[in-house]
Amino acid sequence: MSANKKLTIEDIAKKAGVSIKTVSRVFNNAPNVRQQKRDIVLGVARDLGYQPNISARQLASKRSFVISHFHDNPNTDYVSEIYEGMRRACSEEGYYAVAEKLNPQKGSYRQSLLDYLLRFEVDGLILSPPVSDDQAVIREIEKREIPYALISPGKKKKRAINVFIDEKGAGRSITDYLINRGHENLAFLSGLNSHAASRQREAGYWEAIEEAQIPKKNAVRLSGDFSMRSGFTAFDMLVKKAPKTTGIFAANDEMAIGLIVAALGKGKKVPEDLSVVGFDDSPFARAMWPSITSLAQPVDEMAHLSTKKLIGWIHSNILEQSRFEFSTKIIERGSCP
């Protein structure tokens, strides 16, 4: 909460020659304050280093100034990046960012949410995969009319902020990238099929294959589950099912790493014998050797924007725009230069 020492709205009011209510208005960007007074108040506040006391605000306004991120994703890099984007936005707006890892062992996501809401008040929620696709959770949130944002949801919601990338388009562009580099025998290494994103990426893969008129028999699908190990074992499958494959598109970086490690272990050279493109541009994609060509989505910015828009929604009580698409970029690295 509050600030430096013990400056209150009253000190500012006195010094600025206005009432405390006017100061309050200024700090809440409320209408009906003459620009001139606004400037004076802001000037005085800056000079004195005033920061509003959050607790008092919470108490008086019955808002919590808390935005909570609900997640259950084992990928801590991803979660951290979301948290960082959120934190940045919250910090700009005077909100608190908190994160809550849902524990599926404690019953459903829905139950975890209910437990949480019983104990804490939040002004807004941010859900990321796989929680962002749990319709039971979403129903509870909508029932309570809590503003919320969905990051990369499988199914966009009308009454929510949706931030996402074009998963199918991303799948296409990775596949095209491989094709343009002369690969004629391709493989897609899928993630968990229950994740909408994996299915959409795959759809893009097939679309690109078709469009490039690559014979179906020269393109395979290997199933994985997003884990490093599943990438590792997928390599054996690849050798068996499609030994001529030279270009691989893995639905995430971890599987790409697993597959590369397996390939190196069997004496294959990457990228000479086998080119691999991953997805997510995770820190490991950079750190590995060979480093991994990967499609980057601006997770930090997605979280930042959704938090900003969420706070806007909370303040105005109006959801202006519900869909925000972000563009992606293939980061060229060693595994498929």
Next chain:
Amino acid sequence: MSANKKLTIEDIAKKAGVSIKTVSRVFNNAPNVRQQKRDIVLGVARDLGYQPNISARQLASKRSFVISHFHDNPNTDYVSEIYEGMRRACSEEGYYAVAEKLNPQKGSYRQSLLDYLLRFEVDGLILSPPVSDDQAVIREIEKREIPYALISPGKKKKRAINVFIDEKGAGRSITDYLINRGHENLAFLSGLNSHAASRQREAGYWEAIEEAQIPKKNAVRLSGDFSMRSGFTAFDMLVKKAPKTTGIFAANDEMAIGLIVAALGKGKKVPEDLSVVGFDDSPFARAMWPSITSLAQPVDEMAHLSTKKLIGWIHSNILEQSRFEFSTKIIERGSCP
């Protein structure tokens, strides 16, 4: 961030036939309340599902009920585990857990801290490496008399909660583990030398070597920087400097992975030709193939305990015990069975 609906201390007081102050005392575990009344109040509160309103508490008591974790560690798994332990403890005690990644680009850690404290009030701080070794930061905290905890500090502080493992002992036990498995040519792959932990682990390594009377020429030190890539390049150095080495102790898992990947790429077999033990028991140690034998420290518990003790300190204003040592365990896996 209050509760369920709109129950206040007054509702409880009325129903229990006492004054609001007594209810307040009960909820703060304050002394001088007859046990009988205490039970009545707690009973009523439970029946009605009352939760105290945190904002009002904050405002009236001038406490913030916020514990903040200051960190700057690129290992998001580690940071997340700390956050989770903290969050659990905070949740049990009705506190908020927040995390702040310090940005060294914005000047010193000290400056980041000052900026933060100017904007937010916290009741306690938790520092983890490398921030837990920044004496300038610690000085500022002590100057303000904010209770704080250090996780794995290089230098324990008298007026703080210190939670740690025996780094040197851990280094010894990993080295002994390798020696007991018959390895006679060993290597230690160091982390950044500026990290006290790396130096201590190395000290344990040499102690074990000496005690086992292994000739100094059969034991080498390779320098790394905790990054995967440094593990990768360390392999070349190993081949050059000590090709007979069969047992390797890496100061963290990432370097162990890098080294293993390099070795596999050169046709070496792990663990047959080269056995590797890592440090941290990170998720990747489990996921890799071969999975990596690694020394696990109970990070979650360390964070949980330090948060609990910190809150105790905040409440009683007395620091009862300042040092808490945790024990570690080598998790046997494929890279050195």
Next chain:
DNA sequence: CCAACGTTTGACAACGTTGTCATCTTAGCG
């Protein structure tokens, strides 16, 4: 049985904001 003292209890004023509503300005218009 009473004085003296510690323990328990409660009334009421903070805490620093925002909400409500009344009042004072200002601008627009005939």
Next chain:
DNA sequence: CGCTAAGATGACAACGTTGTCAAACGTTGG
């Protein structure tokens, strides 16, 4: 120039706790 409506401003009561301090209650020893 006067009237009206809209805009700007402020006084004061919430908000739900804890802090302070005084009063009531119990217990002990004489």
